[in-house]
Amino acid sequence: MNKPSAVRSVERPLTVEKAKAEERIETSPNSVRLIFSFIACSAFWLVFGTLVGEYLGLKFVWPELDTISWLSFGRLRPVHTNVVFWGFLSQGMLALALYVVPRTSQRELFSYRLGWTSLVLMNLSVVIGVISLMAGINNGAQEYREFVWPVFAFFAFGLMLIAYNLYKTIADRNVKEIYISNWYILAACLWTIILVLVAYLPGYQQDGISQTVIQGYYMHQGVGQWFTPMVLGLTYYFLPKLLNRPIYSYSLGVLAFWTQMVFYTMIGSHHFVFSPIPWWIQTVAIVFSVGMIVPVTAGTGNFLLTMRGKWRTIARSYSLPFILVGVIFYAIVSYQGTLEAFRSLNKVWHFTNYTIAHSHMSMYGFVSFLVWGGIYGLIPRMTGNEPPQFAVGAHFWLALIGVLVYSIPLMIGGTLQGLSWIAGESFIESVTLMTPYWVWRAVGGTMMFISHLIFGYNVWKMRPTTDKMTKAESVNA
Amino acid sequence: MKLNFHKNHKLLFGVVFWGFIFLSLIIAVFPALWVQQENEPLPASEPMTELERKGMKVFINEGCVYCHTQQVRPITMDENWGRPSAPGDYARINRPSVWRQTPAVLGSERTGPDLTNIGKRQPSSVWHYMHLYNPRSVVKESIMPSYPWLFQVVENPPKDATVVSIPGEYGPSNGKIVPTKKAKALVAYLKSLKQVPMDAKPTAAQQAKADSVAAQAAKKKINGATIYANNCASCHQSDGQGVQGVFPAMAGDPVVTAEDATDHIRVVLYGLQGKTIAGTEYQGIMQPFGESLSDEEVAAVINHERTSWGNDAPTVTPEDVAKVRNNDELNKIQAEE
CATH class of the missing domain: 1.10.760.10 (Cytochrome c-like domain)
Structure with missing residues (x-):
């Protein structure tokens, strides 16, 4: 038998053909509309938030890009962070959670009306928040809680409604066991509600340092008790589902869950190592930062062992490569975070651009990739409409290469910044030495931004279309 | 119902909810409360004036804290900025109104210099005005944004107005630059940022650090x-x-x-x-x-x-x-x- 030659290029298409989504899953049109609306909003905020981010990145290279107060760095920076947090990622994750929780509870969502209310409230919060930040109204410039409380209250209320909605769905489940995804997803909602209340309630946090103690607690867990458990929970559903094989170890997932809750809560103050907040809080934070090795290793090990031997399936899928990248970044950034907490390394990296690289590797490489993996894995199966494979590939590679080109130079530059300070050079040296690394950051950021435009196009291509929706409705009727 | 996390949602989410509240209390709420109870300005410090307070508001609203720390760590590399910061240094920073929380001045990034002692390092209002109008007019390599909206360009400023002269290429083509009230408040705030002597006894950890800092400094x-x-x-x-x-x-x-x-x-x-x-x-x-x-x-x-x-x-x-x-x-x- 003649084997086809591997080097004959004429027979090679531009992209490797990926497996088509399996046949459609039965989902009620109600749920398709709600979930897709969350995703559409999320995609919009992604494009908006990273357009702002891209613009901010350019300002490091060209500080005189504009001299308009509403577009100045100090005002736009919180716009970028808050939009990608509360607009893009939160709504993207919740879209997937609104599918996973009812699916694994084998029933419909408790209330679609509440779901829509949450969507409206959250978007209202982000829109008003963005305008007020650009106008120069913020909540004492406390990172990630820059929205003043009357604005963030909309988001918090939306979150409470979602939590209630999901809880009622789980409580009335038609299976005995609560699937591990639901542990993570609902816990993330409950933790974040408490977190937001602790962050905004008055009384115990008043002046200078007492406020800083709460800020350490909040700014870390705004990431770690919301985005991390949420995407992990989603991955505990999507990874086995897309691979068509059970999760490697259910117990490891449970172990990671409880250690995440206990260890992660204690480590917020590692953002204030060497600061005047009580020394023992800093030490506790550093100790538990080391403890984080347990849930991280349990989580990533579990996912990678679930993937073992299925690499062909992953390569042939267009959603699984996103999940693979997300899992690898989860491990990298978490171990990196532990290292950054050590006093000896904190000295070099704290206050430098290294931390910017770290935060993008976690929120982007880890969280965003897992959300994208879930979206590409779910939506075509819900709507019956597939995105063009080439466009998904372009999104994947631009985003992946983009985040590497973004973060590796910033890690190098950040380290040099720290070493320059330690060497006692004049401060301006640490600014001028960064120029080439900031140029690389802008290049990587541009690639990431282009990939988001492609993602927006893909979401449009995956939208529910009338003909397929009516068919589904008649099937369900 | 059985005590089984996998089957009993009330138990599972009850533990998740109350457990997290418990952890939050011991790592955040109670420590914040204790710190607040010991909140005491340094004896040598003075309350902020009304103008300085307004200036701090401008400082926060413009997001200056995203690039400038006000936090001197007890390590050798920070000694250029001043003595190690103490809780008392921040004791007078409080909640400005019911709508906003206490400003976060400690900062998390040092893209620009630390400002703990900027008032001591740079007491000249003229320098601050020039620097705010266009940072490159005084520091060529600076990447700080310009803040022209804190200034007015007027043809014939009144006699008593503060006029800021800006070297040719950085100034406006015609007219003079006059700082607005906000700029004056901001500069008053920046000039007020000075460390005062610490009379309180440092903690053992701070003392150990300070000693090693002094030993390092001697060798510098x-x-x-x-x-x-x-x-x-x-x-x-x-x-x-x-x-x-x-x-x-x-x-x-x-x-x-x-x-x-x-x-x-x-x-x-x-x-x-x-x-x-x-x-x-x-x-x-x-x-x-x-x-x-x-x-x-x-x-x-x-x-x-x-x-x-x-x-x-x-x-x-x-x-x-x-x-x-x-x-x-x-x-x-x-x-x-």
Whole structure:
């Protein structure tokens, strides 16, 4: 038998053909509309938030890009962070959670009306928040809680409604066991509600340092008790589902869950190592930062062992490569975070651009990739409409290469910044030495931004279309 | 129902919810409360004035904290910024209104310099106005944004207005620059940022750190060029040319190039303002460096100035500096001035 030659290029298409989504899953049109609306909003905020981010990145290279107060760095920076947090990622994750929780509870969502209310409230919060930040109204410039409380209250209320909605769905489940995804997803909602209340309630946090103690607690867990458990929970559903094989170890997932809750809560103050907040809080934070090795290793090990031997399936899928990248970044950034907490390394990296690289590797490489993996894995199966494979590939590679080109130079530059300070050079040296690394950051950021435009196009291509929706409705009727 | 996390949702989520509340109380709420109970301004500090408070609001609203820390860590690399920060340094920063929380001034990034002691490092309002209007007018390599919306450009400013002169290429094509109320408040706030002596006993950990810092400092190499870059270049510029009409040039300056360095040493030790040099009146204020720099450091920076940018004047020794420092007669004249 003649084997086809591997080097004959004429027979090679531009992209490797990926497996088509399996046949459609039965989902009620109600749920398709709600979930897709969350995703559409999320995609919009992604494009908006990273357009702002891209613009901010350019300002490091060209500080005189504009001299308009509403577009100045100090005002736009919180716009970028808050939009990608509360607009893009939160709504993207919740879209997937609104599918996973009812699916694994084998029933419909408790209330679609509440779901829509949450969507409206959250978007209202982000829109008003963005305008007020650009106008120069913020909540004492406390990172990630820059929205003043009357604005963030909309988001918090939306979150409470979602939590209630999901809880009622789980409580009335038609299976005995609560699937591990639901542990993570609902816990993330409950933790974040408490977190937001602790962050905004008055009384115990008043002046200078007492406020800083709460800020350490909040700014870390705004990431770690919301985005991390949420995407992990989603991955505990999507990874086995897309691979068509059970999760490697259910117990490891449970172990990671409880250690995440206990260890992660204690480590917020590692953002204030060497600061005047009580020394023992800093030490506790550093100790538990080391403890984080347990849930991280349990989580990533579990996912990678679930993937073992299925690499062909992953390569042939267009959603699984996103999940693979997300899992690898989860491990990298978490171990990196532990290292950054050590006093000896904190000295070099704290206050430098290294931390910017770290935060993008976690929120982007880890969280965003897992959300994208879930979206590409779910939506075509819900709507019956597939995105063009080439466009998904372009999104994947631009985003992946983009985040590497973004973060590796910033890690190098950040380290040099720290070493320059330690060497006692004049401060301006640490600014001028960064120029080439900031140029690389802008290049990587541009690639990431282009990939988001492609993602927006893909979401449009995956939208529910009338003909397929009516068919589904008649099937369900 | 059985005590089974996998089957009993009330138990599972009850533990998740109350467990997290418990952890939050012990790691955040109670510590914040304890810290608040011990919240006490340093005895030597003074309450902020109304104007400074307004300035802090501008500082926060414009997001200055995203690039500037106000936090000196008890490690050697931070000693240029001042003594290690103590909780008391922040005790007067409180909640401005029911709508906003206490400002986060400690910061998390140091893209620009730490501002803990900016009022001491840079007491000149003129410098601050120029720097805010366009940072590159005083620090060429700066990447800080310009804040023109804190200023007005007027054709004929009234006599009593503060007019900021900006060197040619950075100023507006016509008209004069006058700071708004916000700019004045912001500059008042920046000038108020000075560490006051710490009378309270440092904690054991801070003391241990401070001791090792002092030991390291003793071994530190003294480099005149670095001291100049950190302390002098923002006004006199790294090329020694100054800024016309505001900060005098070092290159070719009569005091800097004089055979007798006594006046030069005095200016560095005690500062200067309102001096007319070669017919030009300079607006800037120079702060005294006598407290922040040692005799060795003053000598090093003076020698750097005396031998750079084409200057070729006799150098000085730390002993010369000590002599001026300990000369009562000169100090008396200084006090009278």
